[in-house]
Amino acid sequence: MFLSTSSVTTALVLCLAITNVEAITKCTKDENTCGCKTEKGTISLKKYADKGFKDSDPGTAYVYYWNPCKDFTIGSSGIPPVTASCVQEISQYEHYDCGSHKTLQTSADKDGNAVFNMDSADTTRHSVVTCRCQEGAGDVFKFIREDPMTPGIYYMSLTGDTCCPQSGGGQGGSGGLSVGSVLLIVFFVVLVVYLVGGMVVQTVVRKAEGRERIPNLSLWTAVPGLIKDGIRFTCSCGKSKGYDSI
Template sequence: MEVFGYVLFLFTMFVFWTNVQGAVSYTNCTKLTSCSCLTDTGLVVDLSPLTDSSGKAKFSDVKAKSGDDFSWNPCKDFTEKAGTATCTNVAACQIQLSTPPLLFGLGNQNSASFNINGKKNLQVSYSSKSDPKFTRTAIVELVCDESQEGTLTAEGESPPTSGKYYMTLTSKYACAKSQEPSNSSNGLTVGSILLIIVLVLVIVYVVVGVSINKYGRHATGKEVVPNYTFWTALPGLIKDGVLFAFSGCKNGSGTTYDNI
């Protein structure tokens, strides 16, 4: 039973590591489509569930701190009109609230590119060079939040006259996730299956271990807990290991071990 306890602990740590991989940072995301990319950790960021396919923007006329409004639609271009002005077949649109209003396209889906910004967040950018001397670029920072369906805020142009217009999407679809087959969206993920296996093994381990100790070895009290000594010593061993690693692998006297 003691060997089984060691194996169970190591397997539990493996499952924990497997399930937190989506939270691990990545340094690159290669474009797959105009609204999805593949990270260098093998996970995918896919904004397609946020797409409006009606020809309109999913996020429309979002007020920016700079005073302008911005519209954006992942995956598919849209068209927006205001008076006689129009943004035609664009991924993002700037609306200057003048009289009459002025609309400027900020690039279409074909211009989409992905990169990591200075805050270590993924961002998708679109560019338009309608004026030969001036390029307009929409930059949407993607913030992972599993509790949010999708919320867009706009900061506007920064710095002024730069032609760079910033927005921020906070959404669960901005999170990097493992690729799932399209016909298994309602099935269990690999992480869920591993967690179920761990739960079953823990139950079997406890029930069998208690039964052996109580009825086979006639143990009483805390001694009926399988591998009681190992589990009570484990927190201290982990603590000692962490302190040893962070102390530069020095022993208790403060000196390093001799080289082999």
């Protein structure tokens, strides 16, 4: 009924690895969902086809608009309108094309996020929107920055549940439990069974009392010291300071 040190270590490593199970390595453009297809499922932004996103740069107060599904037209009366998928608004009288929908390209970055790239019609401006999965969270669109070394390149992000791949080409939002959610549930169920079952055995069979009823007590009391030693070992790059130099 008791877990060995190696079993506990394996379980902890598995738990830490769960955060990466939704990472993707490819993102193939999909016009039907305004998103992309990945090996984990489909990222769909179609529900934003009629409203898109909007955020402002706190430094300049410029406003940035993005519609992931199509080009839209913006402009005031008497001012030449701008039609694009991503638009920069300097004022109500001045707008710039930062990316047209027909130039949209999708990919996955090194962190496993979906990335949307767009060029303006005249190719003088470029926009990059990184779509970060955060299960169960509302979608938040943010203007990040303009590249200081290459003016005209704009970085934005969309973070939330919609950026999580869904099986069956969903419209965003959870279509069921992800692999990470299932592993978390299994991990905590096993942990509860281990603790409760272990305490019962310690109390009934071994007649233990007080804190001695905790299963593998010596292991858990040693964990803080093991973590401390691990940090020291990592910081010292594995070099021992227990010997005098010759």
